[in-house]
Amino acid sequence: MSFLPDHALDHLRQVTETPDFSNTRYRIEAELGRGGMGIVYQAWDSQLERAVALKVMDAGYAINQEGKLLAQLEHPGLAPVYDAGSLADGRVYYAMRLIQGRSLDEFLRDEPSLTARLRIFQKICDAVAFAHHRGVIHCDLKPQNIMVGDFGEVFVVDWGVARTLESGPLPSAGTPHYMAPEQSGHGGPPLDVRTDVFALGRILQDLMPPAPPRPLEAIAQKATEPDAAGRFADVARLAADVNLFLAGLPVTAYRDTPLERLVRFCRQNQVLLLLVGSYLAVKLLLFFLAPH
């Protein structure tokens, strides 16, 4: 074989990487992103005449586990799977809804208010809690795997390393910063819903301002406890605590100091305190002004 010049090498690398969808209903339009297990493309479904997202798994992923898992999960926060199949070169793919939006980390660049961020966080929790209810744990939750739509819709994507709760131990997979200690794969405790609670705690930390309110900080801290037993037992409890924080109520993860309790009481009873204060002020005024 004669020498392969750079331009020929680059061309071959590209044409052998691009999946061949020529005998299918899909036409590749653009690459959207690539992860540890495959590449996601924007494609056109010529049969139904709509844009879709096509995930083409790397060679070797013979069982389209992600597609099967996702197909079992129907929730507004999860991209529905439309179709699945195999390419002529053996790679498996599945088509799913093309989500128009930005990843969570891109969303955060616009510096939305803390309340807006926490509302998004609750929607993430809703989707993940639903998956848990169906016996599926995501195992790779991170801002890049959360899509936020223009109208505040939230989608949890990339279920490539997701596991059913009945599955055996997972080999080390995920993104280190968001991985719970038990995901290190060194014979630790089995993975369960608290594995995702850990990642959600990390995401919550990403959402917090530099000097976060102490109760919120405590929620994130409890969610990211190295020992799974110290974390929230499930995502619903984590979401409930965030909800309490948003409502200005005491959270379970944090014990208020007496001063904080007093401040909270005052905030929650502002009208009553104003009325009582006004009443007392008037009484005091009348006491001094009245002839003795």
Next chain:
Amino acid sequence: MPYDSDTAIGGPHRPFPTTRHSLIHCARGTGTLAREALDGIVEVYWKPAYKHVRIQWRRSNEEAKDLVQSFFAALIEQQILSAFEPSKARFRTYLKACLDHFVMKQDESANRLKRGGGTIVLFDFDAAERELAGSPSVEDVFLREWQREMFALGLQDLRSLCAAQGKTLQWNIFEQYDLAGDARPSYAVLAAEHTIPVTSVTNYLAWARRELRRLVLLRLSSVTSGDPECQAELHVLFGK
């Protein structure tokens, strides 16, 4: 692949070759099988090693020839591969580190094996030198040349496959289009030249690319320690 039947062409139901008995595992043993496996590794890596020494270590072609021959001789004689631990590094990274270490040690001791003085591994250094003349310097020569060699060997396998299966037309179209220089002919031109429909050009190209990918993956699986490393290297080989 005489080393392991699992890594032979497996058909559409074996999209990814089994790598449990890769060349690396075989090469760590002894006997004829190990020697053949080592030859397979050397086939993939001698050019990347030579060009790496020439460019990154700024050695003359004569020095680089000595060093690379000595390195692969040492690889064979000193069983350097037996120290390779897949959990710590990719094989490509390990081999490059070994080569760098070897060059440094040779510098220190100035005790390089002279050509003709030890186990001789014969390479076509003149061809590699000609290639260097036309190859611009890149940041990581070893990686780039490894990619080039993997594809060059894959192309060699594809051409053999086409010849064996009587698919000369497919090869010719693939060569005229995908291996062309800047002036790539259109599908219509190729179709007219070979008096076949344009759709056949599309199909032949798709087939050849698919086969090339599979053959390169076979090569890749043989020079990696197992599936996890193979998956990781796959992104380096095909990725952007």
